[in-house]
Amino acid sequence: MTSLQVSAGPADNDEMRAAFVETAGRLAARDVASRVTLLDTHPCDIRAARVLCGTLRDAGMLDMAMPESAGGLGLGRQTIGEILARLAETCAGVALLVWANESAGLAMAAKGGATGGDTGGRFVANGLVTGSPLRATRRTGGDWRMDGSLPFAWGAGCADEVLLAAKTERGGIFARVPLDAAGLVVGDPDDRIGLRACPSATLTLDGVAVVPFAVHADAAEFEGAVADARADAFVLAGAIACGNARGALRRAMQYARERYQGGSIIIEHTLVQGLLGKQLADLRAAEALVATALARGGDDRLLARVVATRHGESVCLDAMQVFGGYGYMRDYGVEKHLRDAKMLCLVGGGNERVLQSVVAAHRMREDWP
Amino acid sequence: MSIVERFSGWLSDRASARRGVVDVLGLPAEVHGRYAGYRHWAETEARALVEAADADLHTHLDTKRDLLRSAARAGLLTAMIPGLFGGKGRLSDFSRHGGMTFLPFVEELGAVSPGLSTLIGAHYLGLMPILLAMDIPNGRRLLKPVCSAPPDDPKICAFAITEPGAGSDAEDDEGGAKAKLGTFARKVKGGYVLNGRKCFISGGNLASLITVFAALDREQGIHSWTCFAVTPDMSGFSVGRVEDKMGQRASPAAELVFEDVFVPDRNRVGRENDGWRLNSLTLDTSRPAVAGIALGGARGVLREVAGWIDEMDLRRDRSVQAEFGELLGRYEAARSLMWRASGTFPPRRDLSACSKFVASDTAMLIASRAMDLMGEAGGLRARRVERLYRDIKLTQIYEGTNQINRLAAMEDYAANGTLSLD
Numbered sequence: 001m002t003s004l005q006v007s008a009g010p011a012d013n014d015e016m017r018a019a020f021v022e023t024a025g026r027l028a029a030r031d032v033a034s035r036v037t038l039l040d041t042h043p044c045d046i047r048a049a050r051v052l053c054g055t056l057r058d059a060g061m062l063d064m065a066m067p068e069s070a071g072g073l074g075l076g077r078q079t080i081g082e083i084l085a086r087l088a089e090t091c092a093g094v095a096l097l098v099w100a101n102e103s104a105g106l107a108m109a110a111k112g113g114a115t116g117g118d119t120g121g122r123f124v125a126n127g128l129v130t131g132s133p134l135r136a137t138r139r140t141g142g143d144w145r146m147d148g149s150l151p152f153a154w155g156a157g158c159a160d161e162v163l164l165a166a167k168t169e170r171g172g173i174f175a176r177v178p179l180d181a182a183g184l185v186v187g188d189p190d191d192r193i194g195l196r197a198c199p200s201a202t203l204t205l206d207g208v209a210v211v212p213f214a215v216h217a218d219a220a221e222f223e224g225a226v227a228d229a230r231a232d233a234f235v236l237a238g239a240i241a242c243g244n245a246r247g248a249l250r251r252a253m254q255y256a257r258e259r260y261q262g263g264s265i266i267i268e269h270t271l272v273q274g275l276l277g278k279q280l281a282d283l284r285a286a287e288a289l290v291a292t293a294l295a296r297g298g299d300d301r302l303l304a305r306v307v308a309t310r311h312g313e314s315v316c317l318d319a320m321q322v323f324g325g326y327g328y329m330r331d332y333g334v335e336k337h338l339r340d341a342k343m344l345c346l347v348g349g350g351n352e353r354v355l356q357s358v359v360a361a362h363r364m365r366e367d368w369p
Numbered sequence: 370m371s372i373v374e375r376f377s378g379w380l381s382d383r384a385s386a387r388r389g390v391v392d393v394l395g396l397p398a399e400v401h402g403r404y405a406g407y408r409h410w411a412e413t414e415a416r417a418l419v420e421a422a423d424a425d426l427h428t429h430l431d432t433k434r435d436l437l438r439s440a441a442r443a444g445l446l447t448a449m450i451p452g453l454f455g456g457k458g459r460l461s462d463f464s465r466h467g468g469m470t471f472l473p474f475v476e477e478l479g480a481v482s483p484g485l486s487t488l489i490g491a492h493y494l495g496l497m498p499i500l501l502a503m504d505i506p507n508g509r510r511l512l513k514p515v516c517s518a519p520p521d522d523p524k525i526c527a528f529a530i531t532e533p534g535a536g537s538d539a540e541d542d543e544g545g546a547k548a549k550l551g552t553f554a555r556k557v558k559g560g561y562v563l564n565g566r567k568c569f570i571s572g573g574n575l576a577s578l579i580t581v582f583a584a585l586d587r588e589q590g591i592h593s594w595t596c597f598a599v600t601p602d603m604s605g606f607s608v609g610r611v612e613d614k615m616g617q618r619a620s621p622a623a624e625l626v627f628e629d630v631f632v633p634d635r636n637r638v639g640r641e642n643d644g645w646r647l648n649s650l651t652l653d654t655s656r657p658a659v660a661g662i663a664l665g666g667a668r669g670v671l672r673e674v675a676g677w678i679d680e681m682d683l684r685r686d687r688s689v690q691a692e693f694g695e696l697l698g699r700y701e702a703a704r705s706l707m708w709r710a711s712g713t714f715p716p717r718r719d720l721s722a723c724s725k726f727v728a729s730d731t732a733m734l735i736a737s738r739a740m741d742l743m744g745e746a747g748g749l750r751a752r753r754v755e756r757l758y759r760d761i762k763l764t765q766i767y768e769g770t771n772q773i774n775r776l777a778a779m780e781d782y783a784a785n786g787t788l789s790l791d
Binding site for chain 1: 424531535549568569612613614615616688692737741742743744745746747748751755758762763765767770771772776
């Protein structure tokens with residue numbers, strides 16, 4: 001078995017990071033590559049996704065963000081980002097499945113929501129990416145109830161629990177909610193253009209009893225905490241966009257080295273060199289910003305997601321042009337990179353909205369940016 | 370009524386009047402008048418079948434045949450074949466309006482599905498060399514089965530140039546001269562013997578008549594290209610793989626195999642060695658139509674987005690207005706170029722090529738940014754924009770990739786230094 005846990009221990013130094021990323025690469029090549037087509041049905045094949053979750057669980061990939069005190073690997077954003085990018089070179093949908101759980105894990109680790117019972121890779125879907133449209137009320141006797149409808153709960157189709165945030169009268173709460181909780185209905189898996197290996201669904205909550213692991217009495221503090229969790233999820237989605245684009249570019253390069261036209265392989269043609277060069281520049285710019293944002297945090301996490309997903313889509317569009325007609329056929333794989341790239345632009349909301357939110361958050365700060 | 374209300378009423382009347390005038394100037398009224406009919410058929414008859422074809426994971430042909438039967442009942446398969454050749458169209462449409470004749474059709478069908486537009490557009494593309502060869506008696510004979518087919522058993526044409534080893538490069542002069550061709554015709558008594566393979570042929574597995582381009586001489590390559598009308602009942606003809614595509618799934622793309630296929634002399638289209646000229650003329654005519662398919666897709670995207678904006682009550686959101694306005698401006702600019710390119714007869718290669726790549730790049734940008742505007746909802750199949758995005762992508766690739774079309778736009782300049790900026 002390929003397992004991250006083999007080398008588990010105090011993580012997040014360069015050496016350990018390289019070892020984890022390498023292990024993820026082996027997992028992608030051996031256990032993911034053969035299932036890419038199976039996981040690309042529409043709507044998502046929940047059974048196939050669950051089987052994959054078992055493989056990921058066995059490999060320790062569902063425990064990466066959890067702190068060591070809770071039995072996890074305690075990896076940070078940077079390492080997780082690199083691992084996700086590596087997985088995305090083979091299948092961005094699978095990377096997003098891991099992302100859903102790990103971005104929820106980072107938020108829980110930050111807010112004290114990780115517990116000793118989390119070892120063994122209990123899958124927690126991320127219900128924070130779309131924001132916090134839910135409401136929570138405290139009843140007499142002190143128990144909390146959640147209500148509302150939450151679209152695009154990523155990973156909910158095959159998760160054990162979901163991480164949710166809900167506004168209260170003054171602030172808000174964070175809670176982990178089992179998906180079989182009374183009053184919680186998981187809708188049919190969303191039928192999407194891409195990232196189909198990761199089933200998302202709309203959750204409808206009607207008086208669902210929850211036990212919060214974090215309670216914020218102040219609305220601004222709560223919104224800030226949600227925004228911080230979303231920003232981590234966004235930059236990790238940016239890392240996936242980079243990995244996905246790298247996969248597409250590799251395919252295009254390989255094709256250009258093998259395809260003869262006009263008496264030579266097409267990578268000898270200046271037109272093709274220009275097209276590939278543009279893709280490489282787009283990719284490098286995205287990778288650089290994502291790496292900075294993963295390391296530093298802050299608003300760069302949101303900007304990195306915007307740049308990485310836009311450039312990622314552009315790289316995939318151009319990669320398909322290198323293939324010509326063959327690129328449009330499903331056999332060559334580049335079309336899947338493109339569909340996944342487009343969906344990555346939309347996870348958690350469109351890029352324009354993300355940019356607006358960055359400026360809106362700091363609009364009155366004279367020392368910003 | 371207040372002065373403000375009266376003034377805004379006047380403004381809106383002026384705006385609609387102006388729109389009417391601009392449309393009539395840009396497009397002849399009789400051509401413009403056809404949009405509504407095509408839209409009605411596409412939305413009421415074809416949409417459900419298109420969506421079924423898109424969802425079909427196994428590229429079954431039933432829905433495509435149903436689409437063709439419905440199109441035949443609506444007269445769409447013969448409406449643009451001139452009466453001179455046995456169809457229901459008017460030659461004067463082409464002489465007066467050039468390729469504009471095709472635009473209402475490709476745009477409105479494309480608004481529901483660029484794949485649908487390709488399914489029926491490829492039929493007209495297939496018969497185009499026969500029309501352009503202008504051998505009327507032979508053309509009438511070749512097209513008779515198509516023009517006289519009963520609606521319940523329609524016959525369509527397909528156009529076969531692309532080969533496994535010669536794709537986009539066989540669609541511009543310089544690339545064509547170096548293309549590695551793999552389909553050849555040998556002269557024998559009473560006809561020709563064809564050998565080779567063609568790939569990605571739209572409607573190739575459904576067609577009753579296929580215009581096939583084959584070289585007569587290995588050394589001469591495309592300069593010896595000759596066009597032949599092949600029917601599937603000819604011995605040695607077979608259909609190979611049918612492609613599983615990202616989009617345009619309403620239109621099948623098939624591989625065609627020719628193994629010692631005997632084609633009688635009378636099925637040669639045009640003269641010997643005239644294939645490259647016919648092919649170039651056909652592409653010059655069809656590229657503005659591809660622009661129409663792409664901008665039809667963009668038209669569909671804009672309609673869907675407008676529906677979403679209404680649903681979300683965002684019509685007064687200024688950032689949404691600004692983004693939508695940007696897309697609308699680009700759409701109108703590309704559409705103007707498409708009209709200009711299609712309104713010249715015979716078509717101008719530079720304008721045709723420019724209209725194709727500008728329109729398809731614009732349509733792709735519109736689809737992509739429309740999805741961004743809608744956020745996660747934009748990626749849902751139920752919202753239709755994602756299907757249009759997948760469909761539109763092919764318009765950047767077929768009829769020569771957009772990279773090749775940029776070269777085609779510069780052919781005259783590269784060869785003779787001629788640059789027309791009129």
